[in-house]
Amino acid sequence: MKILSHTKNLSLVREFISDAAQKFGFDEETTNKIVLATDEACTNIIRHAYHNADDKPIELLIDMKNNTFEVMIIDYGESFNPANIKPPILPDYIKHYNKGGLGMYLMRSLVDQVEYKVDPGKKNLVRLVKHK
Numbered sequence: 049m050k051i052l053s054h055t056k057n058l059s060l061v062r063e064f065i066s067d068a069a070q071k072f073g074f075d076e077e078t079t080n081k082i083v084l085a086t087d088e089a090c091t092n093i094i095r096h097a098y099h100n101a102d103d104k105p106i107e108l109l110i111d112m113k114n115n116t117f118e119v120m121i122i123d124y125g126e127s128f129n130p131a132n133i134k135p136p137i138l139p140d141y142i143k144h145y146n147k148g149g150l151g152m153y154l155m156r157s158l159v160d161q162v163e164y165k166v167d168p169g170k171k172n173l174v175r176l177v178k179h180k
Contacts (some may be wrong), residue, residue, distance in 0.1 A: 049109075053094045053123075054102035061090055061108060065119060068110045072117050073180065082117065082178050085158040089121050089174045092152075097125025097172060115180040122173050127166040 049064050051057040065086045069079040090106060098104040107122040155162050161177035 050105060050107050052102060053098045053104040053106055053125075055091070055094060057106075058087055058090055062087055064108065065110070068112070069117060069178075072112050074117070074178070078178065081158040082119065082176065085155045085162075085176050086119050086121065088152075088154050088158075089119075089176065093121065093123045093125060093172075093174075096128065097123045099126070117178045117180075119176040120173060121176070122171055124171050127168065127172045 049061070051060060062083050065083045066079055069082050074082065086108070090108075093106055094100060094102075104123070104125060109120040109122075111118040111120070152162075155176065159176045159178045161175070163173075163175040163177075165173040165175070167173075
């Protein structure tokens with residue numbers, strides 16, 4: 049699936065991922081977790097890699113094999129090092145009414161594996177993996 053980096057296209061992404069996860073045999077709860085993780089990854093791309101530009105490409109690929117469901121999300125925007133994103137201290141986060149900043153934390157808590165690969169100056173790849 050290919051979309052442009054406009055938030056209105058996130059509903060198409062959610063539907064695409066949900067349909068595939070259900071066909072793979074995940075229950076509703078697990079499907080919703082994968083959908084939310086993918087939505088967070090795409091939202092981060094729109095906000096941070098593309099700085100809210102709404103005309104940039106985002107590609108989504110799904111690989112289903114054995115007991116592994118993998119979502120690969122490719123963008124061509126600004127890259128970052130996810131190791132620099134520290135897990136939030138939730139009581140402090142809530143106490144200060146922070147908005148945003150939980151995307152990586154959510155992704156890591158919703159799926160079994162999150163990988164981020166960079167081909168400098170060319171593309172970024174987010175890989176989300178969920179096992180049955």
